[in-house]
Amino acid sequence: MTKTQRGLISHKGQTRYVAKQPSGKAARRQRTTMSLVDLPMDIILEVLGHVEPLDLLNLLATSKTFKNLLMKRSSRLVWRRARANVPDFPECPDDLTEIGYARLVFESHCQVCDQGRSYDVRLVRMWSARARFCGECLEANFVQKETGKKLKNIYPEKVKKVLPTRVPWHGHESIYKPLDELWAKEYKRLKTDADRDHWVKKKVKERKDIEEHSTKLNRWFRLEWEPELVLRKTLRFQQRQAQIMTRLRKSGWEEELRVNRSCDNLLDDRRVRKACERELTEKVLDELVEYLEIFLEKVKEQRLKSIPQQIDGSPPTRRTSTRTRVVQRNVVDLDSE
Ligand SMILES: [Zn+2]
Numbered sequence: 082m083t084k085t086q087r088g089l090i091s092h093k094g095q096t097r098y099v100a101k102q103p104s105g106k107a108a109r110r111q112r113t114t115m116s117l118v119d120l121p122m123d124i125i126l127e128v129l130g131h132v133e134p135l136d137l138l139n140l141l142a143t144s145k146t147f148k149n150l151l152m153k154r155s156s157r158l159v160w161r162r163a164r165a166n167v168p169d170f171p172e173c174p175d176d177l178t179e180i181g182y183a184r185l186v187f188e189s190h191c192q193v194c195d196q197g198r199s200y201d202v203r204l205v206r207m208w209s210a211r212a213r214f215c216g217e218c219l220e221a222n223f224v225q226k227e228t229g230k231k232l233k234n235i236y237p238e239k240v241k242k243v244l245p246t247r248v249p250w251h252g253h254e255s256i257y258k259p260l261d262e263l264w265a266k267e268y269k270r271l272k273t274d275a276d277r278d279h280w281v282k283k284k285v286k287e288r289k290d291i292e293e294h295s296t297k298l299n300r301w302f303r304l305e306w307e308p309e310l311v312l313r314k315t316l317r318f319q320q321r322q323a324q325i326m327t328r329l330r331k332s333g334w335e336e337e338l339r340v341n342r343s344c345d346n347l348l349d350d351r352r353v354r355k356a357c358e359r360e361l362t363e364k365v366l367d368e369l370v371e372y373l374e375i376f377l378e379k380v381k382e383q384r385l386k387s388i389p390q391q392i393d394g395s396p397p398t399r400r401t402s403t404r405t406r407v408v409q410r411n412v413v414d415l416d417s418e
Contacts, residue, residue, distance in 0.1 A: 125150070126159060134163045134183035141180075152180070171301055174294040176287060177211065186302070191215035193222065206302070208295035210245040210257045223247055223255035232256060233265035240264065240281050243288035321357040322348045328370050334377055343380040347373060 120128075129137065137160060140147045150156060160179035164170055173182045189204065190197030196215045197204060206213050214222060224232055226246065234241075244264075245257040264284065271277045325348065329338060338344050348354070356369055 129159050130162045131166065132163055133166050133187075134160065135187040137163050138183055138187060167306075169301055169305055171294065171297045174291065176291055181211075185211055185213070186298070186306075188213070191218050193218035207245060207247065207257070208298050208302075209292055210260065211291070219247075222258050223249075224258045224261075226254045226256050232258070232261050235265050236268040237281055240284050243285055243292075318357050321361050322353075324361055324366065325353065325357075325369055325373070328366055329373060329377070332370055332374070334374070337377055337381050337384075341380055341384050343384070344377065347376070350376075 129140075132140075137151060141151050142148075151159065157179055160183060161173075164173065164179065164183070170186075173179050177185065185208075190213070191202065191204060192213050194215060194217070196202045202215050204213050204215060205219050207219075210222075212222075223246075232241075241256075241261075244260055246254050247257075248254050268277070268280065271280055326338070338347075348357075350373075352372065353369060356365055361369075
């Protein structure tokens with residue numbers, strides 16, 4: 082397999098989807114992980130036993146050292162343990178490797194055009210096709226069964242029936258084209274009727290297993306994983322909001338934030354909310370604090386103006402109660418008599 086190869090491939094008797102490999106940007110993140118790389122191997126493996134598959138995938142993209150380590154056959158146990166750390170996550174199916182399974186489920190970009198790596202894209206996960214698509218790539222990779230002009234049609238109907246299909250909103254059943262092409266190639270290479278019979282039986286069995294696993298996976302993903310992702314996203318958002326508040330307090334705004342009601346909705350600002358959707362770098366934090374300080378200066382000035390001034394121009398130090406004021410007035414009245 083070459084470095085640039087992508088799409089469906091046959092490898093050691095298994096059908097795999099090869100996505101585009103991470104770009105050079107990943108390599109630039111290397112410096113942040115050097116400390117972990119420097120640890121003894123048994124400790125690294127111990128640490129990796131407590132993470133989830135998505136953490137391993139992120140690590141894989143971070144440095145060549147981790148890539149070499151995690152792609153080794155001997156690291157299968159690490160991937161298996163990571164999978165076990167995700168509650169109720171269905172077992173790895175026979176048609177996928179542990180890494181391939183983790184990539185299919187936990188990565189969130191289109192496997193064909195890569196959309197979604199740097200921004201959110203609405204994806205369709207076709208578990209039975211073992212692939213994720215953006216809207217455009219989904220349409221491009223499925224061919225309408227009724228017309229079927231672009232389909233190869235060289236292998237028996239029995240096999241054609243088990244190809245991954247989808248029924249889009251317009252109701253015409255479509256067939257997954259890349260698998261049709263791959264199967265056509267495989268079928269063409271078969272020399273004898275016995276080989277062809279064996280191939281047909283194998284494909285039908287494989288597809289049955291994949292469909293069964295896909296049903297299980299789909300159920301887990303919709304009922305368990307998607308709600309978990311929403312929860313984690315909300316938590317991250319709130320943590321970033323807390324980061325901003327901490328910075329403002331450290332910058333001397335503690336008192337203002339506490340006493341001024343105009344600050345209550347400070348974090349509802351559109352720019353702040355947008356920034357909190359992503360990791361806050363030091364630079365972004367500085368810019369946000371600077372931006373919010375302009376607002377804080379303004380509301381502080383308004384607050385101070387609204388406080389009744391004493392004769393000498395200074396604000397009253399303590400607000401007196403109605404009862405105290407009545408007592409004070411009575412004392413003055415007595416004095417004047
Ligand atoms: Zn795409």
